[in-house]
Amino acid sequence: MIEGIFVEGLIFSLMVLGILISYRILDLADLTCDGSYATGAAVATMCIVNGLGITVGLVLAFLVGILCGMVTSMIHTKLKIPGLLASILTMTMLYSINLRILGNRANVPIQRTVTTLYRIFPNAFPFLSTAFASLLGTLIIVLAVKVVMDLFFRTDLGLAIGALGGNEQVVISQGMNPSSLKLIGLGLSNGLIALSGGMLAQYQGFADANLGQGMVVQGLAAIMLGEFLFSSNRISLITLRAIFGAIIYKALMFFGRRYGYLIGITPNDFKLLTGILVIISLAIAKTRSAASDAGAKKKAILRTQQKGEENA
Amino acid sequence: MLKIEHVTKVFFPGTINEKVALEDINLTVNEGDVVCVIGSNGSGKSTLFNMIAGTFPVTSGTIKLKDRDITHQSEHKRAFEIGRIFQDPTKGTSANMSIQDNLILASKKGMRGLKFSLNSEKKEYFKELLEPIHLENRLEDNVGLLSGGQRQALTLLMATLSHPSLMLLDEHTAALDPVNAATVMDLTKHYIEKDKLTAMMVTHNMQFAIDYGNRLIMMDEGHIIFDIKGEDKKKLTVQTLVEMFRDIRKKEFASDETLLTDD
Numbered sequence: 001m002i003e004g005i006f007v008e009g010l011i012f013s014l015m016v017l018g019i020l021i022s023y024r025i026l027d028l029a030d031l032t033c034d035g036s037y038a039t040g041a042a043v044a045t046m047c048i049v050n051g052l053g054i055t056v057g058l059v060l061a062f063l064v065g066i067l068c069g070m071v072t073s074m075i076h077t078k079l080k081i082p083g084l085l086a087s088i089l090t091m092t093m094l095y096s097i098n099l100r101i102l103g104n105r106a107n108v109p110i111q112r113t114v115t116t117l118y119r120i121f122p123n124a125f126p127f128l129s130t131a132f133a134s135l136l137g138t139l140i141i142v143l144a145v146k147v148v149m150d151l152f153f154r155t156d157l158g159l160a161i162g163a164l165g166g167n168e169q170v171v172i173s174q175g176m177n178p179s180s181l182k183l184i185g186l187g188l189s190n191g192l193i194a195l196s197g198g199m200l201a202q203y204q205g206f207a208d209a210n211l212g213q214g215m216v217v218q219g220l221a222a223i224m225l226g227e228f229l230f231s232s233n234r235i236s237l238i239t240l241r242a243i244f245g246a247i248i249y250k251a252l253m254f255f256g257r258r259y260g261y262l263i264g265i266t267p268n269d270f271k272l273l274t275g276i277l278v279i280i281s282l283a284i285a286k287t288r289s290a291a292s293d294a295g296a297k298k299k300a301i302l303r304t305q306q307k308g309e310e311n312a
Numbered sequence: 313m314l315k316i317e318h319v320t321k322v323f324f325p326g327t328i329n330e331k332v333a334l335e336d337i338n339l340t341v342n343e344g345d346v347v348c349v350i351g352s353n354g355s356g357k358s359t360l361f362n363m364i365a366g367t368f369p370v371t372s373g374t375i376k377l378k379d380r381d382i383t384h385q386s387e388h389k390r391a392f393e394i395g396r397i398f399q400d401p402t403k404g405t406s407a408n409m410s411i412q413d414n415l416i417l418a419s420k421k422g423m424r425g426l427k428f429s430l431n432s433e434k435k436e437y438f439k440e441l442l443e444p445i446h447l448e449n450r451l452e453d454n455v456g457l458l459s460g461g462q463r464q465a466l467t468l469l470m471a472t473l474s475h476p477s478l479m480l481l482d483e484h485t486a487a488l489d490p491v492n493a494a495t496v497m498d499l500t501k502h503y504i505e506k507d508k509l510t511a512m513m514v515t516h517n518m519q520f521a522i523d524y525g526n527r528l529i530m531m532d533e534g535h536i537i538f539d540i541k542g543e544d545k546k547k548l549t550v551q552t553l554v555e556m557f558r559d560i561r562k563k564e565f566a567s568d569e570t571l572l573t574d575d
Contacts, residue, residue: 156424159413163406169398170406170414173471175391175421233408233454296457 003131005254009247010138011199012222014145016246017239018192019219022069024238025153026185027165028076031087033193033219035094036068037212040194042101045108045207054117058198065194068094069186077179091212098209109206116202134203141199145192146239152188153235161185162235214271221274222249224281231292313510314341314364314478319373321359321534333359335534337373341478346504347512348521351531357514360531361480364512366390378477392421395476397467397484404467407456411447411466412438414455418470441469445499461492465499472503479504479511486516522548532561 015037022030040061047057068090076086102108110116121137122130152158164171164181171178193215201207226245232238257267265273321334334356341347351357362368364375366387374383382390397404405414415438416429435451442448445465447458455463464484471479481500485493501524504511515521521528528540528548537560540548 152426154428154430155426156416156420156429157426159409159417160424162413163409163417166406166408167403169403170417172388173391173396173404174417175388176423177386177388180423233410300457300459 003135005251006247007131007134007138007203008254009250010135010142010243011196011203012218012250013142013243013246014196014199015193015215016219016222016226016242017145017149018189018196019216020223020239020242021185021189021192023220024223025162025165026182026189028083028182028186029087029216030069030072030083030186030189031216032068032072032090032094032186032190033087033216034212034214035091035098036065036190036193037197037215038098038207038209039068039094039101039212040065040197041201041207041211042098042108042197042209043194044198045110045201046101046103048114048116048202049108049110054115054120054202058195061198062191062195065197066187066191068194069188069190070183072190073179073183073186077182095209102207102209106209107206110202112205116205117199118203138199142243145195146243149192149239150236157184158235214274217271217274217278218249221277221281222246224278224285225249225252227285228281313343313345313378314339315374315376315379316340316364317374317376319363319375320371321356321363321368322371325371332534334363337534337536339529339536339539341510341512343510344508345510345527346525347527347529348525349512349514349529349531350516350518350521354533355531356534357531358482359534361396361482361512361514364478365394365396365480393477394480395471395474395478396480397464397471397482399483399486401460401463401467401487404470405455405463408454410452410454411442411458412451414466414470415441415473418473421474441473444502445469459492461488461496464488464492464496468496468499468503472507472509475507475509477510479509481511481513483514483516518550518553522550522553530557532557537561 015033019030019033022028022033043064044057044061047060048054052060072083072087072090075081075089076083079086099106117137118134121133122128125133125136128136153162160171160174160176161181161184164178164185168178171181197207197211200211222245223242224245225248226241226243229241229244230237232241253270256265256270256273260266260269316337316339319334319337320332323329323331323333337356337360349357349360359368363370366382366385366389370383374381376382377390377393382393406417409417412430412435416434419429419434438451439448442451445462447462447466450458455466458466464487468484484500485496488496497520500513503509511525513525522545526542526545528538528545529536530538530553538556
């Protein structure tokens with residue numbers, strides 16, 4: 001059972017990494033995710049069910065996700081409407097598109113006889129139980145994505161995207177078009193989200209047009225849970241804590257499902273509780289950032305004083 | 313080098329809030345010029361800078377830089393040739409990134425690729441660059457931890473790193489305390505002299521505008537009311553400036569800030 005939490009958490013963490021790019025790095029509230037998550041699941045499922053194979057399914061899911069993010073970005077930058085509204089538009093349109101991809105059905109199961117990632121893993125690691133093999137396989141994929149993402153944000157392009165979220169003027173002053181950077185950033189973000197959807201569909205054995213509902217808030221909750229663990233401005237640690245946050249979130253949901261009845265909580269309450277969790281996290285983060293500002297100031301003053309003494 | 317011809321800017325045209333911020337401005341800045349721009353609030357100094365940098369489009373007129381028409385070029389394209397520093401020290405740097413990452417960002421103009429530019433050689437180079445502003449040992453510190461003066465000094469360094477054809481300094485010391493303002497102004501002079509930059513500088517300090525640069529422009533209500541160069545500029549005093557203003561505009565120069573600041 002405990003392995004299940006980790007597998008679910010790790011698959012979920014890919015989506016959280018996607019939301020990390022839009023919400024934390026680009027500083028854009030992107031709701032495209034609610035649509036692109038299900039799009040990823042739908043694309044991967046249809047590819048696999050129709051015999052195109054797992055690799056094609058996941059790569060295509062990733063690419064279609066990128067396209068979804070780019071659509072939002074285009075609406076946002078070309079029409080100059082707020083990113084939030086642009087993403088709501090894409091998300092809503094995607095609902096119809098997802099039903100189309102699934103062949104006008106709301107739900108497409110993957111038959112037991114069809115090969116998926118989670119039927120390959122036990123064969124790839126025969127020395128492990130099925131559950132642990134799934135865990136190891138998922139872990140390898142997630143770590144690979146994490147490392148590539150860390151490297152990407154250390155490149156010149158990655159740095160520029162990182163700077164954009166904090167201060168658009170800096171990027172313009174360096175002769176870069178912020179719209180192009182947003183296009184790349186939102187594309188990658190939704191690519192990861194769709195990839196996560198494609199993996200989940202294989203893990204749970206079906207794709208559902210409603211899969212993405214409420215995903216943004218869940219992702220934010222995971223990011224914020226992760227941020228309670230430790231503070232850092234290094235990208236490798238930021239992505240690491242997002243992954244931890246995703247696993248913790250899934251664990252909380254698991255225990256809520258299992259023991260929630262003791263205090264009268266049912267799975268119906270989870271959306272409410274997740275929302276409250278995000279609000280509390282935001283409130284704590286506010287007071288914390290005020291405190292750390294004060295701390296940083298103290299440190300800076302101390303340093304200048306020391307320097308002054310050294311010079312004297 | 314910079315040629316502004318018949319530039320007019322009207323904000324909110326056709327509405328009750330219509331405001332003519334610039335009216336038929338003509339100005340030629342030659343290579344090597346250091347132009348101080350003074351004028352009271354709302355006289356059009358910042359709008360003029362915004363027109364040159366491309367933040368907003370002009371209503372009519374043309375702007376040429378190095379004989380190229382840049383009137384309809386977007387702000388990020390113009391940034392290849394124009395470096396700009398704002399009054400707000402937070403605008404020129406990225407607070408959530410380290411000093412070295414900010415410098416990497418500033419080392420090149422235009423779109424980036426998937427290269428890792430930061431290496432030990434670059435770090436040594438950055439350390440050298442940072443020595444004049446005493447930040448050589450803080451390469452990995454977040455820019456958000458720096459004081460306003462330090463951030464503005466870093467912005468100055470970043471803007472000059474790519475040797476822009478024209479520097480626009482928009483009251484870049486006005487948000488700093490007097491000591492930091494003086495330091496940043498000294499650095500500004502240092503970089504302008506070292507790189508032989510062409511610069512336009514908005515300042516509130518009349519005495520400074522008289523002492524520094526080879527040209528002085530005064531603006532009022534969207535017009536350039538005078539443009540004083542060379543020998544004439546050397547003879548200026550605050551008193552004669554105020555009198556000239558009264559003679560031309562038939563009103564008192566009303567900006568306590570400008571008159572009272574002297575250091």
